[in-house]
Amino acid sequence: MRTPVRLAGFLAVLGAAFGIALGVGNSIGPVSDPASAHDEPHGASHGTPSDGEQSGTAAPVGTPGGLMVSQDGYTFALAESTSAPHQSAPVSFTITGPDGRPVTAYEREHEKRLHLIAVRRDFTGFQHVHPELGTDGTWLARIDLTPGDWRLFADFTPGGADPLTLGADLSVAGDYQPAAPAGQSRTAEVDGYTVTLDGVLVPGSDAKLTLSVHKDGRPVTDLQPYLGAYGHLVALREGDLAYLHVHPDGSPGDGRTKPGPDVVFYAAVPSSGDYRLFLDFQHDGVVRTASFALPTAGTSRLEPTDPAHPTDGDTGTAEDHSGH
Ligand SMILES: [Cu+2]
Incomplete structure:
Protein backbone atom coordinates (compact mmCIF):
# COMPACT_ATOMS: atom_id res chain seq x y z
CA MET A 1 0.00 0.00 0.00
CA ARG A 2 1.39 3.30 -0.95
CA THR A 3 1.81 5.48 2.05
CA PRO A 4 0.81 8.74 0.44
CA VAL A 5 -2.55 7.34 -0.51
CA ARG A 6 -3.19 5.96 2.93
CA LEU A 7 -2.04 9.18 4.51
CA ALA A 8 -4.16 11.25 2.22
CA GLY A 9 -7.15 9.14 3.04
CA PHE A 10 -6.49 9.57 6.72
CA LEU A 11 -6.12 13.28 6.38
CA ALA A 12 -9.20 13.50 4.22
CA VAL A 13 -11.10 11.93 7.07
CA LEU A 14 -9.57 14.39 9.48
CA GLY A 15 -10.36 17.21 7.16
CA ALA A 16 -13.94 16.09 6.92
CA ALA A 17 -14.17 15.64 10.66
CA PHE A 18 -12.82 19.01 11.58
CA GLY A 19 -13.64 20.88 8.45
CA ILE A 20 -10.12 21.98 7.95
CA ALA A 21 -9.52 21.10 4.38
CA LEU A 22 -8.37 24.32 3.02
CA GLY A 23 -8.47 24.62 -0.43
CA VAL A 24 -10.27 26.28 -3.09
CA GLY A 25 -13.63 26.66 -4.59
CA ASN A 26 -16.55 28.23 -2.88
CA SER A 27 -19.22 25.67 -3.15
CA ILE A 28 -20.56 25.65 0.35
CA GLY A 29 -22.32 28.45 2.10
CA PRO A 30 -20.85 30.62 4.79
CA VAL A 31 -20.61 29.77 8.40
CA SER A 32 -22.94 32.37 9.75
CA ASP A 33 -22.76 31.57 13.43
CA PRO A 34 -19.68 33.28 14.85
CA ALA A 35 -19.61 30.94 17.81
CA SER A 36 -19.16 27.96 15.58
CA ALA A 37 -17.00 29.61 12.98
CA HIS A 38 -13.82 28.48 14.64
CA ASP A 39 -14.91 24.92 14.83
CA GLU A 40 -15.74 24.90 11.18
CA PRO A 41 -12.92 26.80 9.64
CA HIS A 42 -12.68 27.67 6.05
CA GLY A 43 -12.51 24.08 5.01
CA ALA A 44 -16.22 24.04 5.37
CA SER A 45 -16.56 27.18 3.39
CA HIS A 46 -13.58 26.98 1.09
CA GLY A 47 -13.61 23.25 0.60
CA THR A 48 -13.63 21.79 -2.81
CA PRO A 49 -16.95 20.69 -4.22
CA SER A 50 -15.79 17.11 -4.17
CA ASP A 51 -14.04 16.85 -0.83
CA GLY A 52 -15.42 13.42 -0.25
CA GLU A 53 -14.04 12.06 -3.47
CA GLN A 54 -10.73 13.79 -3.51
CA SER A 55 -7.84 11.40 -3.79
CA GLY A 56 -4.34 11.98 -2.58
CA THR A 57 -3.11 12.94 -5.97
CA ALA A 58 -6.02 14.87 -7.40
CA ALA A 59 -5.54 18.57 -7.74
CA PRO A 60 -8.08 20.63 -5.87
CA VAL A 61 -10.96 21.75 -7.99
CA GLY A 62 -11.32 25.38 -8.80
CA THR A 63 -9.14 28.42 -8.65
CA PRO A 64 -7.23 29.42 -5.54
CA GLY A 65 -8.36 32.57 -3.78
CA GLY A 66 -6.85 35.98 -4.14
CA LEU A 67 -5.90 35.79 -7.79
CA MET A 68 -8.82 37.81 -9.05
CA VAL A 69 -9.98 41.34 -8.38
CA PHE A 76 -12.47 44.62 -4.74
CA ALA A 77 -12.23 48.30 -5.63
CA LEU A 78 -9.33 50.22 -4.14
CA ALA A 79 -9.94 53.96 -4.00
CA GLU A 80 -6.36 54.47 -5.21
CA SER A 81 -4.08 51.96 -6.88
CA THR A 82 -0.97 53.90 -5.90
CA SER A 83 0.27 55.22 -2.61
CA ALA A 84 3.14 57.06 -1.09
CA PRO A 85 5.20 55.05 1.38
CA HIS A 86 3.90 55.74 4.84
CA GLN A 87 3.51 54.31 8.29
CA SER A 88 -0.13 53.58 8.96
CA ALA A 89 -1.09 54.78 5.51
CA PRO A 90 -4.83 55.10 4.99
CA VAL A 91 -6.06 52.67 2.36
CA SER A 92 -9.73 52.81 1.48
CA PHE A 93 -11.77 50.53 -0.72
CA THR A 94 -15.18 49.10 -1.32
CA ILE A 95 -16.43 45.66 -2.17
CA THR A 96 -19.04 46.17 -4.83
CA GLY A 97 -21.73 43.56 -5.23
CA PRO A 98 -23.60 42.11 -8.19
CA ASP A 99 -25.83 45.19 -8.22
CA GLY A 100 -22.77 47.41 -8.60
CA ARG A 101 -23.22 49.02 -5.21
CA PRO A 102 -20.89 48.79 -2.24
CA VAL A 103 -21.66 45.83 -0.03
CA THR A 104 -22.62 46.84 3.51
CA ALA A 105 -23.73 43.49 4.93
CA TYR A 106 -21.12 40.88 5.76
CA GLU A 107 -21.01 37.66 7.71
CA ARG A 108 -18.46 37.56 10.49
CA GLU A 109 -15.70 35.05 10.00
CA HIS A 110 -13.23 34.68 12.82
CA GLU A 111 -14.85 37.56 14.64
CA LYS A 112 -14.39 40.01 11.80
CA ARG A 113 -16.42 41.04 8.81
CA LEU A 114 -13.39 41.41 6.61
CA HIS A 115 -9.77 40.39 6.90
CA LEU A 116 -7.32 42.43 4.89
CA ILE A 117 -3.91 40.94 4.19
CA ALA A 118 -1.26 43.18 2.68
CA VAL A 119 1.87 41.56 1.25
CA ARG A 120 4.73 43.14 -0.58
CA ARG A 121 5.30 41.00 -3.63
CA ASP A 122 8.86 40.19 -2.59
CA PHE A 123 7.44 39.00 0.76
CA THR A 124 9.33 41.56 2.82
CA GLY A 125 6.12 43.07 4.11
CA PHE A 126 3.12 41.27 5.59
CA GLN A 127 0.25 42.71 7.55
CA HIS A 128 -3.10 41.30 8.58
CA VAL A 129 -5.47 44.07 9.59
CA HIS A 130 -9.17 44.59 10.16
CA PRO A 131 -10.45 47.72 8.49
CA GLU A 132 -13.33 49.87 9.67
CA LEU A 133 -16.54 49.73 7.68
CA GLY A 134 -18.39 52.98 7.04
CA THR A 135 -22.15 53.02 6.72
CA ASP A 136 -21.81 53.66 2.98
CA GLY A 137 -19.80 50.46 2.49
CA THR A 138 -16.39 52.14 2.37
CA TRP A 139 -13.67 50.31 4.24
CA LEU A 140 -10.72 52.13 5.76
CA ALA A 141 -7.53 50.28 6.64
CA ARG A 142 -4.23 51.47 8.06
CA ILE A 143 -1.20 49.76 6.58
CA ASP A 144 2.52 50.37 6.90
CA LEU A 145 3.63 50.71 3.31
CA THR A 146 7.19 50.63 2.05
CA PRO A 147 8.10 51.27 -1.60
CA GLY A 148 7.36 48.37 -3.89
CA ASP A 149 4.54 46.37 -5.38
CA TRP A 150 1.97 45.22 -2.87
CA ARG A 151 -0.84 42.73 -3.14
CA LEU A 152 -3.89 43.28 -1.00
CA PHE A 153 -6.25 40.43 -0.18
CA ALA A 154 -9.79 41.01 1.04
CA ASP A 155 -11.07 37.85 2.75
CA PHE A 156 -14.78 38.17 3.50
CA THR A 157 -18.24 36.68 3.19
CA PRO A 158 -20.96 38.90 1.81
CA GLY A 159 -24.29 38.52 3.61
CA GLY A 160 -26.08 35.52 2.21
CA ALA A 161 -23.29 34.63 -0.20
CA ASP A 162 -20.26 32.40 -0.37
CA PRO A 163 -16.88 33.35 1.08
CA LEU A 164 -14.48 35.08 -1.23
CA THR A 165 -10.91 36.24 -1.28
CA LEU A 166 -10.28 38.93 -3.85
CA GLY A 167 -6.88 40.45 -4.62
CA ALA A 168 -5.82 43.86 -5.86
CA ASP A 169 -2.48 45.49 -6.58
CA LEU A 170 -1.23 48.59 -4.85
CA SER A 171 1.94 50.26 -6.09
CA VAL A 172 3.88 52.20 -3.50
CA ALA A 173 6.17 54.86 -4.90
CA GLY A 174 9.88 55.04 -4.18
CA ASP A 175 13.11 53.19 -4.78
CA TYR A 176 13.41 49.69 -3.52
CA GLN A 177 15.53 46.61 -3.93
CA PRO A 178 13.47 43.45 -4.34
CA ALA A 179 14.52 40.91 -1.75
CA ALA A 180 16.16 37.71 -2.94
CA PRO A 181 14.23 34.44 -2.54
CA ALA A 182 14.38 33.26 1.02
CA GLY A 183 15.39 29.68 0.46
CA GLN A 184 13.63 27.13 2.56
CA SER A 185 13.02 28.59 5.96
CA ARG A 186 11.44 26.54 8.72
CA THR A 187 12.52 28.64 11.67
CA ALA A 188 11.41 32.19 12.30
CA GLU A 189 12.68 34.61 14.92
CA VAL A 190 10.41 37.42 15.98
CA ASP A 191 10.73 39.63 19.08
CA GLY A 192 12.63 36.98 21.02
CA TYR A 193 10.30 34.19 19.99
CA THR A 194 11.46 31.26 17.91
CA VAL A 195 8.81 29.55 15.85
CA THR A 196 9.53 26.33 14.01
CA LEU A 197 7.50 24.70 11.31
CA ASP A 198 7.35 20.95 10.85
CA GLY A 199 5.52 19.16 8.10
CA VAL A 200 5.50 18.70 4.36
CA LEU A 201 3.22 20.35 1.85
CA VAL A 202 1.65 17.91 -0.59
CA PRO A 203 -0.23 19.32 -3.57
CA GLY A 204 -3.91 18.54 -3.46
CA SER A 205 -3.80 16.85 -0.07
CA ASP A 206 -4.27 18.05 3.43
CA ALA A 207 -0.85 18.32 4.94
CA LYS A 208 -0.33 18.52 8.67
CA LEU A 209 1.79 21.48 9.63
CA THR A 210 2.92 21.86 13.22
CA LEU A 211 4.09 25.28 14.30
CA SER A 212 5.88 25.36 17.61
CA VAL A 213 6.43 28.54 19.61
CA HIS A 214 9.36 28.96 22.01
CA LYS A 215 10.71 31.92 23.91
CA ASP A 216 14.13 32.04 25.52
CA GLY A 217 14.53 28.36 24.77
CA ARG A 218 11.36 27.37 26.60
CA PRO A 219 8.12 26.23 25.06
CA VAL A 220 5.35 28.78 25.24
CA THR A 221 2.36 27.06 26.83
CA ASP A 222 0.12 30.05 27.37
CA LEU A 223 -0.61 31.31 23.92
CA GLN A 224 -3.65 33.55 23.86
CA PRO A 225 -6.58 33.14 21.53
CA TYR A 226 -6.46 35.59 18.69
CA LEU A 227 -9.65 35.89 16.68
CA GLY A 228 -10.80 32.64 18.22
CA ALA A 229 -7.75 30.54 17.52
CA TYR A 230 -4.22 30.04 18.82
CA GLY A 231 -2.87 30.89 15.42
CA HIS A 232 -3.84 32.07 11.99
CA LEU A 233 -1.85 30.92 9.04
CA VAL A 234 -1.82 32.42 5.57
CA ALA A 235 -0.04 30.60 2.76
CA LEU A 236 0.90 32.33 -0.47
CA ARG A 237 2.21 30.62 -3.57
CA GLU A 238 5.39 32.12 -4.93
CA GLY A 239 5.02 33.41 -8.46
CA ASP A 240 1.41 34.51 -8.33
CA LEU A 241 0.55 34.91 -4.66
CA ALA A 242 -2.37 32.50 -4.75
CA TYR A 243 -3.88 32.90 -1.30
CA LEU A 244 -4.75 30.15 1.15
CA HIS A 245 -6.10 30.90 4.58
CA VAL A 246 -5.32 27.89 6.72
CA HIS A 247 -6.94 27.25 10.05
CA PRO A 248 -5.82 25.39 13.12
CA ASP A 249 -6.90 21.96 14.16
CA GLY A 250 -8.96 22.71 17.25
CA SER A 251 -9.91 25.90 18.99
CA PRO A 252 -9.47 27.39 22.45
CA GLY A 253 -11.86 25.94 24.98
CA ASP A 254 -12.74 22.82 23.03
CA GLY A 255 -11.26 20.65 25.76
CA ARG A 256 -8.52 19.15 23.65
CA THR A 257 -6.56 22.04 22.17
CA LYS A 258 -3.62 23.21 24.25
CA PRO A 259 -2.42 26.82 24.22
CA GLY A 260 0.96 25.93 22.80
CA PRO A 261 3.70 25.36 22.24
CA ASP A 262 2.35 23.51 19.21
CA VAL A 263 -0.34 24.83 16.92
CA VAL A 264 -1.44 22.34 14.28
CA PHE A 265 -2.83 23.24 10.89
CA TYR A 266 -3.99 21.32 7.89
CA ALA A 267 -3.21 22.90 4.57
CA ALA A 268 -3.92 21.69 1.06
CA VAL A 269 -1.91 23.65 -1.44
CA PRO A 270 -3.26 23.67 -4.98
CA SER A 271 -0.08 22.78 -6.85
CA SER A 272 3.55 21.93 -6.44
CA GLY A 273 5.82 24.90 -5.97
CA ASP A 274 7.19 27.19 -3.32
CA TYR A 275 5.00 28.70 -0.67
CA ARG A 276 5.40 31.43 1.91
CA LEU A 277 3.59 30.98 5.18
CA PHE A 278 2.77 33.65 7.74
CA LEU A 279 1.65 32.73 11.23
CA ASP A 280 -0.11 35.27 13.43
CA PHE A 281 -0.05 34.31 17.09
CA GLN A 282 -0.74 36.17 20.31
CA HIS A 283 1.22 36.06 23.55
CA ASP A 284 1.45 38.57 26.40
CA GLY A 285 -1.19 40.64 24.68
CA VAL A 286 0.76 41.20 21.49
CA VAL A 287 0.08 39.70 18.08
CA ARG A 288 3.23 38.78 16.21
CA THR A 289 3.87 37.31 12.80
CA ALA A 290 6.36 34.55 12.00
CA SER A 291 7.18 33.86 8.37
CA PHE A 292 8.39 30.75 6.61
CA ALA A 293 9.29 29.54 3.13
CA LEU A 294 8.40 25.98 2.22
CA PRO A 295 8.35 24.01 -1.01
CA THR A 296 5.99 21.18 -1.72
CA ALA A 297 7.47 17.74 -1.23
CA GLY A 298 10.23 16.73 -3.58
CA THR A 299 9.93 19.55 -6.05
CA SER A 300 11.74 22.69 -5.38
CA ARG A 301 14.79 24.79 -5.89
CA LEU A 302 14.37 25.79 -2.27
CA GLU A 303 14.66 22.32 -0.92
CA PRO A 304 18.39 21.65 -1.23
CA THR A 305 19.11 24.33 1.35
CA ASP A 306 17.70 22.12 4.07
CA PRO A 307 19.54 18.82 4.39
CA ALA A 308 16.86 17.51 6.73
CA HIS A 309 14.48 17.39 3.81
CA PRO A 310 16.32 15.82 0.87
CA THR A 311 15.23 16.47 -2.66
CA ASP A 312 15.17 12.90 -3.80
CA GLY A 313 12.11 11.93 -1.84
CA ASP A 314 8.74 11.70 -3.47
CA THR A 315 5.59 12.49 -1.59
CA GLY A 316 6.54 9.63 0.67
CA THR A 317 8.48 12.15 2.71
CA ALA A 318 5.13 13.16 4.08
CA GLU A 319 5.29 10.05 6.16
CA ASP A 320 8.48 11.16 7.83
CA HIS A 321 6.89 14.25 9.26
CA SER A 322 3.24 13.57 9.59
CA GLY A 323 3.59 11.71 12.84
CA HIS A 324 4.91 14.61 14.81
CU1 LIG B 1 -8.15 38.83 10.11
Missing part, protein backbone atom coordinates in the same frame (compact mmCIF):
# COMPACT_ATOMS: atom_id res chain seq x y z
CA SER A 70 -13.51 40.40 -9.34
CA GLN A 71 -15.39 37.15 -8.91
CA ASP A 72 -19.03 36.00 -8.61
CA GLY A 73 -20.18 39.56 -9.19
CA TYR A 74 -18.10 41.01 -6.36
CA THR A 75 -15.25 43.42 -7.01
Whole structure:
Protein backbone atom coordinates (compact mmCIF):
# COMPACT_ATOMS: atom_id res chain seq x y z
CA MET A 1 0.00 0.00 0.00
CA ARG A 2 1.39 3.30 -0.95
CA THR A 3 1.81 5.48 2.05
CA PRO A 4 0.81 8.74 0.44
CA VAL A 5 -2.55 7.34 -0.51
CA ARG A 6 -3.19 5.96 2.93
CA LEU A 7 -2.04 9.18 4.51
CA ALA A 8 -4.16 11.25 2.22
CA GLY A 9 -7.15 9.14 3.04
CA PHE A 10 -6.49 9.57 6.72
CA LEU A 11 -6.12 13.28 6.38
CA ALA A 12 -9.20 13.50 4.22
CA VAL A 13 -11.10 11.93 7.07
CA LEU A 14 -9.57 14.39 9.48
CA GLY A 15 -10.36 17.21 7.16
CA ALA A 16 -13.94 16.09 6.92
CA ALA A 17 -14.17 15.64 10.66
CA PHE A 18 -12.82 19.01 11.58
CA GLY A 19 -13.64 20.88 8.45
CA ILE A 20 -10.12 21.98 7.95
CA ALA A 21 -9.52 21.10 4.38
CA LEU A 22 -8.37 24.32 3.02
CA GLY A 23 -8.47 24.62 -0.43
CA VAL A 24 -10.27 26.28 -3.09
CA GLY A 25 -13.63 26.66 -4.59
CA ASN A 26 -16.55 28.23 -2.88
CA SER A 27 -19.22 25.67 -3.15
CA ILE A 28 -20.56 25.65 0.35
CA GLY A 29 -22.32 28.45 2.10
CA PRO A 30 -20.85 30.62 4.79
CA VAL A 31 -20.61 29.77 8.40
CA SER A 32 -22.94 32.37 9.75
CA ASP A 33 -22.76 31.57 13.43
CA PRO A 34 -19.68 33.28 14.85
CA ALA A 35 -19.61 30.94 17.81
CA SER A 36 -19.16 27.96 15.58
CA ALA A 37 -17.00 29.61 12.98
CA HIS A 38 -13.82 28.48 14.64
CA ASP A 39 -14.91 24.92 14.83
CA GLU A 40 -15.74 24.90 11.18
CA PRO A 41 -12.92 26.80 9.64
CA HIS A 42 -12.68 27.67 6.05
CA GLY A 43 -12.51 24.08 5.01
CA ALA A 44 -16.22 24.04 5.37
CA SER A 45 -16.56 27.18 3.39
CA HIS A 46 -13.58 26.98 1.09
CA GLY A 47 -13.61 23.25 0.60
CA THR A 48 -13.63 21.79 -2.81
CA PRO A 49 -16.95 20.69 -4.22
CA SER A 50 -15.79 17.11 -4.17
CA ASP A 51 -14.04 16.85 -0.83
CA GLY A 52 -15.42 13.42 -0.25
CA GLU A 53 -14.04 12.06 -3.47
CA GLN A 54 -10.73 13.79 -3.51
CA SER A 55 -7.84 11.40 -3.79
CA GLY A 56 -4.34 11.98 -2.58
CA THR A 57 -3.11 12.94 -5.97
CA ALA A 58 -6.02 14.87 -7.40
CA ALA A 59 -5.54 18.57 -7.74
CA PRO A 60 -8.08 20.63 -5.87
CA VAL A 61 -10.96 21.75 -7.99
CA GLY A 62 -11.32 25.38 -8.80
CA THR A 63 -9.14 28.42 -8.65
CA PRO A 64 -7.23 29.42 -5.54
CA GLY A 65 -8.36 32.57 -3.78
CA GLY A 66 -6.85 35.98 -4.14
CA LEU A 67 -5.90 35.79 -7.79
CA MET A 68 -8.82 37.81 -9.05
CA VAL A 69 -9.98 41.34 -8.38
CA SER A 70 -13.51 40.40 -9.34
CA GLN A 71 -15.39 37.15 -8.91
CA ASP A 72 -19.03 36.00 -8.61
CA GLY A 73 -20.18 39.56 -9.19
CA TYR A 74 -18.10 41.01 -6.36
CA THR A 75 -15.25 43.42 -7.01
CA PHE A 76 -12.47 44.62 -4.74
CA ALA A 77 -12.23 48.30 -5.63
CA LEU A 78 -9.33 50.22 -4.14
CA ALA A 79 -9.94 53.96 -4.00
CA GLU A 80 -6.36 54.47 -5.21
CA SER A 81 -4.08 51.96 -6.88
CA THR A 82 -0.97 53.90 -5.90
CA SER A 83 0.27 55.22 -2.61
CA ALA A 84 3.14 57.06 -1.09
CA PRO A 85 5.20 55.05 1.38
CA HIS A 86 3.90 55.74 4.84
CA GLN A 87 3.51 54.31 8.29
CA SER A 88 -0.13 53.58 8.96
CA ALA A 89 -1.09 54.78 5.51
CA PRO A 90 -4.83 55.10 4.99
CA VAL A 91 -6.06 52.67 2.36
CA SER A 92 -9.73 52.81 1.48
CA PHE A 93 -11.77 50.53 -0.72
CA THR A 94 -15.18 49.10 -1.32
CA ILE A 95 -16.43 45.66 -2.17
CA THR A 96 -19.04 46.17 -4.83
CA GLY A 97 -21.73 43.56 -5.23
CA PRO A 98 -23.60 42.11 -8.19
CA ASP A 99 -25.83 45.19 -8.22
CA GLY A 100 -22.77 47.41 -8.60
CA ARG A 101 -23.22 49.02 -5.21
CA PRO A 102 -20.89 48.79 -2.24
CA VAL A 103 -21.66 45.83 -0.03
CA THR A 104 -22.62 46.84 3.51
CA ALA A 105 -23.73 43.49 4.93
CA TYR A 106 -21.12 40.88 5.76
CA GLU A 107 -21.01 37.66 7.71
CA ARG A 108 -18.46 37.56 10.49
CA GLU A 109 -15.70 35.05 10.00
CA HIS A 110 -13.23 34.68 12.82
CA GLU A 111 -14.85 37.56 14.64
CA LYS A 112 -14.39 40.01 11.80
CA ARG A 113 -16.42 41.04 8.81
CA LEU A 114 -13.39 41.41 6.61
CA HIS A 115 -9.77 40.39 6.90
CA LEU A 116 -7.32 42.43 4.89
CA ILE A 117 -3.91 40.94 4.19
CA ALA A 118 -1.26 43.18 2.68
CA VAL A 119 1.87 41.56 1.25
CA ARG A 120 4.73 43.14 -0.58
CA ARG A 121 5.30 41.00 -3.63
CA ASP A 122 8.86 40.19 -2.59
CA PHE A 123 7.44 39.00 0.76
CA THR A 124 9.33 41.56 2.82
CA GLY A 125 6.12 43.07 4.11
CA PHE A 126 3.12 41.27 5.59
CA GLN A 127 0.25 42.71 7.55
CA HIS A 128 -3.10 41.30 8.58
CA VAL A 129 -5.47 44.07 9.59
CA HIS A 130 -9.17 44.59 10.16
CA PRO A 131 -10.45 47.72 8.49
CA GLU A 132 -13.33 49.87 9.67
CA LEU A 133 -16.54 49.73 7.68
CA GLY A 134 -18.39 52.98 7.04
CA THR A 135 -22.15 53.02 6.72
CA ASP A 136 -21.81 53.66 2.98
CA GLY A 137 -19.80 50.46 2.49
CA THR A 138 -16.39 52.14 2.37
CA TRP A 139 -13.67 50.31 4.24
CA LEU A 140 -10.72 52.13 5.76
CA ALA A 141 -7.53 50.28 6.64
CA ARG A 142 -4.23 51.47 8.06
CA ILE A 143 -1.20 49.76 6.58
CA ASP A 144 2.52 50.37 6.90
CA LEU A 145 3.63 50.71 3.31
CA THR A 146 7.19 50.63 2.05
CA PRO A 147 8.10 51.27 -1.60
CA GLY A 148 7.36 48.37 -3.89
CA ASP A 149 4.54 46.37 -5.38
CA TRP A 150 1.97 45.22 -2.87
CA ARG A 151 -0.84 42.73 -3.14
CA LEU A 152 -3.89 43.28 -1.00
CA PHE A 153 -6.25 40.43 -0.18
CA ALA A 154 -9.79 41.01 1.04
CA ASP A 155 -11.07 37.85 2.75
CA PHE A 156 -14.78 38.17 3.50
CA THR A 157 -18.24 36.68 3.19
CA PRO A 158 -20.96 38.90 1.81
CA GLY A 159 -24.29 38.52 3.61
CA GLY A 160 -26.08 35.52 2.21
CA ALA A 161 -23.29 34.63 -0.20
CA ASP A 162 -20.26 32.40 -0.37
CA PRO A 163 -16.88 33.35 1.08
CA LEU A 164 -14.48 35.08 -1.23
CA THR A 165 -10.91 36.24 -1.28
CA LEU A 166 -10.28 38.93 -3.85
CA GLY A 167 -6.88 40.45 -4.62
CA ALA A 168 -5.82 43.86 -5.86
CA ASP A 169 -2.48 45.49 -6.58
CA LEU A 170 -1.23 48.59 -4.85
CA SER A 171 1.94 50.26 -6.09
CA VAL A 172 3.88 52.20 -3.50
CA ALA A 173 6.17 54.86 -4.90
CA GLY A 174 9.88 55.04 -4.18
CA ASP A 175 13.11 53.19 -4.78
CA TYR A 176 13.41 49.69 -3.52
CA GLN A 177 15.53 46.61 -3.93
CA PRO A 178 13.47 43.45 -4.34
CA ALA A 179 14.52 40.91 -1.75
CA ALA A 180 16.16 37.71 -2.94
CA PRO A 181 14.23 34.44 -2.54
CA ALA A 182 14.38 33.26 1.02
CA GLY A 183 15.39 29.68 0.46
CA GLN A 184 13.63 27.13 2.56
CA SER A 185 13.02 28.59 5.96
CA ARG A 186 11.44 26.54 8.72
CA THR A 187 12.52 28.64 11.67
CA ALA A 188 11.41 32.19 12.30
CA GLU A 189 12.68 34.61 14.92
CA VAL A 190 10.41 37.42 15.98
CA ASP A 191 10.73 39.63 19.08
CA GLY A 192 12.63 36.98 21.02
CA TYR A 193 10.30 34.19 19.99
CA THR A 194 11.46 31.26 17.91
CA VAL A 195 8.81 29.55 15.85
CA THR A 196 9.53 26.33 14.01
CA LEU A 197 7.50 24.70 11.31
CA ASP A 198 7.35 20.95 10.85
CA GLY A 199 5.52 19.16 8.10
CA VAL A 200 5.50 18.70 4.36
CA LEU A 201 3.22 20.35 1.85
CA VAL A 202 1.65 17.91 -0.59
CA PRO A 203 -0.23 19.32 -3.57
CA GLY A 204 -3.91 18.54 -3.46
CA SER A 205 -3.80 16.85 -0.07
CA ASP A 206 -4.27 18.05 3.43
CA ALA A 207 -0.85 18.32 4.94
CA LYS A 208 -0.33 18.52 8.67
CA LEU A 209 1.79 21.48 9.63
CA THR A 210 2.92 21.86 13.22
CA LEU A 211 4.09 25.28 14.30
CA SER A 212 5.88 25.36 17.61
CA VAL A 213 6.43 28.54 19.61
CA HIS A 214 9.36 28.96 22.01
CA LYS A 215 10.71 31.92 23.91
CA ASP A 216 14.13 32.04 25.52
CA GLY A 217 14.53 28.36 24.77
CA ARG A 218 11.36 27.37 26.60
CA PRO A 219 8.12 26.23 25.06
CA VAL A 220 5.35 28.78 25.24
CA THR A 221 2.36 27.06 26.83
CA ASP A 222 0.12 30.05 27.37
CA LEU A 223 -0.61 31.31 23.92
CA GLN A 224 -3.65 33.55 23.86
CA PRO A 225 -6.58 33.14 21.53
CA TYR A 226 -6.46 35.59 18.69
CA LEU A 227 -9.65 35.89 16.68
CA GLY A 228 -10.80 32.64 18.22
CA ALA A 229 -7.75 30.54 17.52
CA TYR A 230 -4.22 30.04 18.82
CA GLY A 231 -2.87 30.89 15.42
CA HIS A 232 -3.84 32.07 11.99
CA LEU A 233 -1.85 30.92 9.04
CA VAL A 234 -1.82 32.42 5.57
CA ALA A 235 -0.04 30.60 2.76
CA LEU A 236 0.90 32.33 -0.47
CA ARG A 237 2.21 30.62 -3.57
CA GLU A 238 5.39 32.12 -4.93
CA GLY A 239 5.02 33.41 -8.46
CA ASP A 240 1.41 34.51 -8.33
CA LEU A 241 0.55 34.91 -4.66
CA ALA A 242 -2.37 32.50 -4.75
CA TYR A 243 -3.88 32.90 -1.30
CA LEU A 244 -4.75 30.15 1.15
CA HIS A 245 -6.10 30.90 4.58
CA VAL A 246 -5.32 27.89 6.72
CA HIS A 247 -6.94 27.25 10.05
CA PRO A 248 -5.82 25.39 13.12
CA ASP A 249 -6.90 21.96 14.16
CA GLY A 250 -8.96 22.71 17.25
CA SER A 251 -9.91 25.90 18.99
CA PRO A 252 -9.47 27.39 22.45
CA GLY A 253 -11.86 25.94 24.98
CA ASP A 254 -12.74 22.82 23.03
CA GLY A 255 -11.26 20.65 25.76
CA ARG A 256 -8.52 19.15 23.65
CA THR A 257 -6.56 22.04 22.17
CA LYS A 258 -3.62 23.21 24.25
CA PRO A 259 -2.42 26.82 24.22
CA GLY A 260 0.96 25.93 22.80
CA PRO A 261 3.70 25.36 22.24
CA ASP A 262 2.35 23.51 19.21
CA VAL A 263 -0.34 24.83 16.92
CA VAL A 264 -1.44 22.34 14.28
CA PHE A 265 -2.83 23.24 10.89
CA TYR A 266 -3.99 21.32 7.89
CA ALA A 267 -3.21 22.90 4.57
CA ALA A 268 -3.92 21.69 1.06
CA VAL A 269 -1.91 23.65 -1.44
CA PRO A 270 -3.26 23.67 -4.98
CA SER A 271 -0.08 22.78 -6.85
CA SER A 272 3.55 21.93 -6.44
CA GLY A 273 5.82 24.90 -5.97
CA ASP A 274 7.19 27.19 -3.32
CA TYR A 275 5.00 28.70 -0.67
CA ARG A 276 5.40 31.43 1.91
CA LEU A 277 3.59 30.98 5.18
CA PHE A 278 2.77 33.65 7.74
CA LEU A 279 1.65 32.73 11.23
CA ASP A 280 -0.11 35.27 13.43
CA PHE A 281 -0.05 34.31 17.09
CA GLN A 282 -0.74 36.17 20.31
CA HIS A 283 1.22 36.06 23.55
CA ASP A 284 1.45 38.57 26.40
CA GLY A 285 -1.19 40.64 24.68
CA VAL A 286 0.76 41.20 21.49
CA VAL A 287 0.08 39.70 18.08
CA ARG A 288 3.23 38.78 16.21
CA THR A 289 3.87 37.31 12.80
CA ALA A 290 6.36 34.55 12.00
CA SER A 291 7.18 33.86 8.37
CA PHE A 292 8.39 30.75 6.61
CA ALA A 293 9.29 29.54 3.13
CA LEU A 294 8.40 25.98 2.22
CA PRO A 295 8.35 24.01 -1.01
CA THR A 296 5.99 21.18 -1.72
CA ALA A 297 7.47 17.74 -1.23
CA GLY A 298 10.23 16.73 -3.58
CA THR A 299 9.93 19.55 -6.05
CA SER A 300 11.74 22.69 -5.38
CA ARG A 301 14.79 24.79 -5.89
CA LEU A 302 14.37 25.79 -2.27
CA GLU A 303 14.66 22.32 -0.92
CA PRO A 304 18.39 21.65 -1.23
CA THR A 305 19.11 24.33 1.35
CA ASP A 306 17.70 22.12 4.07
CA PRO A 307 19.54 18.82 4.39
CA ALA A 308 16.86 17.51 6.73
CA HIS A 309 14.48 17.39 3.81
CA PRO A 310 16.32 15.82 0.87
CA THR A 311 15.23 16.47 -2.66
CA ASP A 312 15.17 12.90 -3.80
CA GLY A 313 12.11 11.93 -1.84
CA ASP A 314 8.74 11.70 -3.47
CA THR A 315 5.59 12.49 -1.59
CA GLY A 316 6.54 9.63 0.67
CA THR A 317 8.48 12.15 2.71
CA ALA A 318 5.13 13.16 4.08
CA GLU A 319 5.29 10.05 6.16
CA ASP A 320 8.48 11.16 7.83
CA HIS A 321 6.89 14.25 9.26
CA SER A 322 3.24 13.57 9.59
CA GLY A 323 3.59 11.71 12.84
CA HIS A 324 4.91 14.61 14.81
CU1 LIG B 1 -8.15 38.83 10.11
